[in-house]
Each structure stands twice: as C-alpha cells, then as structure tokens.
Amino acid sequence: MSGDRPSPLVIERILRDRQGIWQQIVADRDLNALTGRMLASSAIALACYGAVLGFFHSPLMALTSALKLPLLFLVTLAICLPTLYLFNLVFGARLSVRQSLALVMVAITVTSMLAVAFAPISLFFLITANDYGFFKLLNVAILALSALVGLRFLTGGMQVLNDNGLLAPEAAQAQAQAQAPAVPAAVPATAVPATVAEPVAVPAGAAVDGTAPNGATPDAGAVAAPVPTQVATHVPAQVPTQWAGQPAGVSFPPGMVQPGYPAGQRPWDGRPVRRGEPTQRPASMTLLYIWILLFGFVGTQLAWTLRPFFGDPGQDFALFRSIDGNFYAEILRTIANL
Structure with a gap:
C-alpha cells in the first residue's frame, strides 16, 4: 500500500x-x-x-x-x-x-x-x-x-x-512446459556453384571476346587472359534474415510482427496470448x-x-x-x- x-x-x-x-x-x-x-x-x-x-x-x-x-x-x-x-x-x-x-x-x-x-x-x-x-x-x-x-x-x-x-x-x-519455446533448428550447408578465374591462352592483341582487330588472325601470338569457369564447392547457403530463436523455414522481415501477437512475443513461441483471454x-x-x-x-x-x-x-x-x-x-x- x-x-x-x-x-x-x-x-x-x-x-x-x-x-x-x-x-x-x-x-x-x-x-x-x-x-x-x-x-x-x-x-x-x-x-x-x-x-x-x-x-x-x-x-x-x-x-x-x-x-x-x-x-x-x-x-x-x-x-x-x-x-x-x-x-x-x-x-x-x-x-x-x-x-x-x-x-x-x-x-x-x-x-x-x-x-x-x-x-x-x-x-x-x-x-x-x-x-x-x-x-x-x-x-x-x-x-x-x-x-x-x-x-x-x-x-x-x-x-x-x-x-x-x-x-x-x-x-x-504442465501448461508451462507445453508453452516452452522450441529449440531452433540448425541451418545445413548446401552445395552451390562458385565462380573462379582460370587462365587460358588467347591470341595476342585479341579482344577478350575472341575477335581480332584489323583482321588479325587468331594465332598471331598468344597471351594468358582470365576466363571464368565454374567449379563445385561447399559454401553456406544464403537464407532469409531470421530472428534469434526462429525455426528454420520461417521468415519474417525484421521489425515485422505477425497479426494477433503482442510486440514482445514471437509467432513461433506458441499460441498468441490475447488481452482479456480467460485462463x-x-x-x-x-x-x-x-x-x-x-x-x-x-x-x-x-x-x-x-x-x-x-x-x-x-x-x-x-x-x-x-x-x-x-x-x-x-x-x-x-x-x-x-
């Protein structure tokens, strides 16, 4: 008092x-x-x-x-x-x-x-x-x-x-245990192609696209020019922006709250708690x-x-x-x- x-x-x-x-x-x-x-x-x-x-x-x-x-x-x-x-x-x-x-x-x-x-x-x-x-x-x-x-x-x-x-x-x-938040799932890595540069031989004075200026023949000398090629490597997959504790596969833009949930409650934490809802x-x-x-x-x-x-x-x-x-x-x- x-x-x-x-x-x-x-x-x-x-x-x-x-x-x-x-x-x-x-x-x-x-x-x-x-x-x-x-x-x-x-x-x-x-x-x-x-x-x-x-x-x-x-x-x-x-x-x-x-x-x-x-x-x-x-x-x-x-x-x-x-x-x-x-x-x-x-x-x-x-x-x-x-x-x-x-x-x-x-x-x-x-x-x-x-x-x-x-x-x-x-x-x-x-x-x-x-x-x-x-x-x-x-x-x-x-x-x-x-x-x-x-x-x-x-x-x-x-x-x-x-x-x-x-x-x-x-x-x-029992109710408190049922409403405990789930452990977030790990995001696995996936194989995606990555682009690297590999040197190859091209004619001297030729453009990178393979055409020779002034009618020059392609074999009139050769220089090494980088040409892109693809190799397979493992890098982490790009995933949507997630909040801390958000399960995999669920994506919401930062700052967005799903309708029906209070601002302090995340949608994946369980059923929304509404004001005045009887227990x-x-x-x-x-x-x-x-x-x-x-x-x-x-x-x-x-x-x-x-x-x-x-x-x-x-x-x-x-x-x-x-x-x-x-x-x-x-x-x-x-x-x-x-």
Missing part, C-alpha cells in the same frame, strides 16, 4: 491494497495477526449493525441482536470452512488452514464493513417509516448486497491463488462456487434458527423463537403482505 505508515483500519488496507493482501496470503506471512484484526473488525461492525436491527423492537432486542449477528457469521464460517479446506485438498490444492481462513475472513470483513456503512440508511427508515415488513425486507436486501460484494472479493482472491499455482500446481506446471479454470474454482451456495444456505437457515433479529413490535421480547417454517417462506410471505 502506498504511504509511509500502514492504515490502522484493516478494511482500508483491504480496499486500497487488495493485491498486497492476496500476496500476503500466498506467502503465508503473518496471517495470524491479519486474521485477528479482520475478526475483531468484523465482530464490531456486525454488532453495530445488529443493534440497529434490534432497535426496531426495544433496546433489549438491540443488545441481543448485537450479540447474535456476529455469532451468525462466525458459526456459519466454523461450519463451512472444513468443507472448503477439504475440497481444495481433494483436488490437489496446496492451501493451508490459515490461508483458507484468512481468505474467507477477507470476504466476511468486506461484508460486515459494507453492512455497517448502510446502518445510517437503515436507521433513517427506522425513524421515518415505522413499517415492520418494509424494514425487514430493506435490511435483508442490505445484507444480501453486502454479502455479494464480499463474495466477489473471495472469488478474486481464489483467482490470485490459482494464478500463483496454489490451486492446481500440477496443471500449471483454464481448475476444479477448485468450480467447487468454490458450490461452496458459496452451501455457505448461503447454511447462513440463512442458521439466521432463521437464531431469530429474532428485528423483533415484531406486536410480540413480547424473546431471546429465541420456536423453529417453524423456513427463511425463504417467511420472505415470500412478507413480500405478499406489503
């Missing part, structure tokens, strides 16, 4: 220097301190947002929601983290438990900080629109949007780990999206189990309510009653 002194807020470092965060996770460097800071920041942010949710009912509900909302995220993480770790191990990834935990904590930290950023908006509607159904849907939408942004960070971090060979090291190594997705990345769905289902069911977070003003205070129905049916019923 730019600057002489790092920011005390871990969320500011995540947003400003996310590449530095990913490289720290790749190097497995000081992850205990980083994870501890993210855990503390997430718990405080979720507690503040939970207090806003509970204030719709009573100050006592605000206190319990401030405790239960961080618990919701941390228990969901504890349930789903072993699955993510084992998924990666099964498909050859080299992630440690600390790296997996730090990667998921980045997503939770972004989610919690974005949710607490929406807390003033939620509080505004709490004061100006005393509608329990609308307030519940509003905050469910805020949490869903915050979670989508956090999961976006999670997939971006996993992509960086994939680029560094931590998700599919064997496939990355091969390993099995770990596919399983990550499955794990995200699993995390969402576990989180919503656990939220339904730990309810109430908002607290219906028409009912008395209760720390927990009986488990009946499910989260999705309740959301659909709330939308229908608006």
Whole structure:
C-alpha cells in the first residue's frame, strides 16, 4: 500500500491494497495477526449493525441482536470452512488452514464493513417509516448486497491463488512446459556453384571476346587472359534474415510482427496470448462456487434458527423463537403482505 505508515483500519488496507493482501496470503506471512484484526473488525461492525436491527423492537432486542449477528457469521464460517479446506485438498490444492481462513475472513470483513456503512440508511427508515415488513425486507436486501460484494472479493482472491499455482500446481506446471519455446533448428550447408578465374591462352592483341582487330588472325601470338569457369564447392547457403530463436523455414522481415501477437512475443513461441483471454479454470474454482451456495444456505437457515433479529413490535421480547417454517417462506410471505 502506498504511504509511509500502514492504515490502522484493516478494511482500508483491504480496499486500497487488495493485491498486497492476496500476496500476503500466498506467502503465508503473518496471517495470524491479519486474521485477528479482520475478526475483531468484523465482530464490531456486525454488532453495530445488529443493534440497529434490534432497535426496531426495544433496546433489549438491540443488545441481543448485537450479540447474535456476529455469532451468525462466525458459526456459519466454523461450519463451512472444513468443507472448503477439504475440497481444495481433494483436488490437489496446496492451501493451508490459515490461508483458507484468512481468505474467507477477507470476504466476511468486506461484508460486515459494507453492512455497517448502510446502518445510517437503515436507521433513517427506522425513524421515518415505522413499517415492520418494509424494514425487514430493506435490511435483508442490505445484507444480501453486502454479502455479494464480499463474495466477489473471495472469488478474486481464489483467482490470485490459482494464478500463483496454489490451486492446481500440477496443471500449471504442465501448461508451462507445453508453452516452452522450441529449440531452433540448425541451418545445413548446401552445395552451390562458385565462380573462379582460370587462365587460358588467347591470341595476342585479341579482344577478350575472341575477335581480332584489323583482321588479325587468331594465332598471331598468344597471351594468358582470365576466363571464368565454374567449379563445385561447399559454401553456406544464403537464407532469409531470421530472428534469434526462429525455426528454420520461417521468415519474417525484421521489425515485422505477425497479426494477433503482442510486440514482445514471437509467432513461433506458441499460441498468441490475447488481452482479456480467460485462463483454464481448475476444479477448485468450480467447487468454490458450490461452496458459496452451501455457505448461503447454511447462513440463512442458521439466521432463521437464531431469530429474532428485528423483533415484531406486536410480540413480547424473546431471546429465541420456536423453529417453524423456513427463511425463504417467511420472505415470500412478507413480500405478499406489503
């Protein structure tokens, strides 16, 4: 991150220097301190947002929601983290438990900080629109949007780990070997005729083309004059101008780049690399999206189990309510009653 002194807020470092965060996770460097800071920041942010949710009912509900909302995220993480770790191990990834935990904590930290950023908006509607159904849907939408942004960070971090060979090291190594440049072939020498001069006898005063001036006879004296003849000798064949490492038989004028190849890449080095071209997705990345769905289902069911977070003003205070129905049916019923 730019600057002489790092920011005390871990969320500011995540947003400003996310590449530095990913490289720290790749190097497995000081992850205990980083994870501890993210855990503390997430718990405080979720507690503040939970207090806003509970204030719709009573100050006592605000206190319990401030405790239960961080618990919701941390228990969901504890349930789903072993699955993510084992998924990666099964498909050859080299992630440690600390790296997996730090990667998921980045997503939770972004989610919690974005949710607490929406807390003033939620509080505004709490004061100006005393509608329990609308307030519940509003905050469910805020949490869903915050979670989508956090999961976006999670997939971006996993992509960086994939680029560094931590998700599919064997496939990355095979691909690197396949794209290695070929050894240039040697250009063989070939037999070409060379022209040399051999002295022969010609008449004196005769021209080189064999005609005598003033009608002189050809045998009126003889002098030696060089006449070209051909002998066979071995000299290197003349080949077109080639670049260093260019295979034999391939010729391009100097300075010319074949269309479709960047300026720093020679056409014989392999398939052209185009900007924005997607790389091969390993099995770990596919399983990550499955794990995200699993995390969402576990989180919503656990939220339904730990309810109430908002607290219906028409009912008395209760720390927990009986488990009946499910989260999705309740959301659909709330939308229908608006």
